[in-house]
Amino acid sequence: MAFAVYETALGTFRIDYEDDIVVYLRNLREQPCEFGVKTKFTDSVFYQLDEYFNGVRSYFDFKYELRGTEFQKKVWKTLCTIPYGETCTYKEIAKSVGNKKASHAVGLANSKNPILIVIPCHRVIGSKGDLVGYAGGLYMKEALLKIEEISNI
Template identity: 60%
Template sequence: MTKKYKLDYESPIGVIEIIGTNEAISSILFSEKDKKENFLQAETPPVLTECYNQFDEYFKGDRHEFTFPYQFEGTDFQKTVWGALIEIPYAETGSYKDIAVSIGNEKAIRAVGSANGKNKLSIVIPCHRVIGSNGKLTGYAGGLWRKEWLLQHERSSNKGHK
């Protein structure tokens, strides 16, 4: 069995728990911890250190995409949806219907929403960029206030990068 490592990143909107192996990141989720418990250490695998550093750059507004290795853990349909989420450009949004159409299954709007909610790679697989067809913010596992913050952060740090 492959050893998993945990690392906490203290973001402006709460602690993010990063889980991965020596090869790839498998989970990036908001935690309800008050402060980080698993610190960056000398024995932290390089892939977790790289993820941590890229989050630093993202939250400073200097990074618009992530390049560290990660792995999806889900059904084929979920992986297809998550692949489509990656295509939503930084600081922009798309609807559940847009995603359903982009994967060639226009009637799968609810299934897309369900897959979106099972994404374990928050921010990297940008489920926060998915909004309702009416332009309103809809569910986000990390909380709607975080979704709103992330979208505003991307819009404000994207000025001058177009």
């Protein structure tokens, strides 16, 4: 597996990939010691992220692979059905995956999301419309929702 680190408008991000398939994408809260190897593939991934950060892209067309438990993958695939510019509650996601009482488990799955932004766990909010939990930090969640012009928070 290879990785690359990029600076973006929203901070430093790391991408891990195998055979031009993204397996990990996260913002880094500290400066990395290593920057990995940038390739044509990683450049194209970060070009798409830059377009998203600038409000001109609402979807991503690079390949990615979800690695996690079956429940986590089910939650992450459900997150991908939340349209750009809209939000959903943890309870609604729990219902969608077949257990309306699994809101906490959905939150835990979100916290393990390996491919932030692309798997849009930032679009999941609390039942009262509040911003709660985000693996990339609440400041990042708020910034992503602003990019998508979501104002009901």
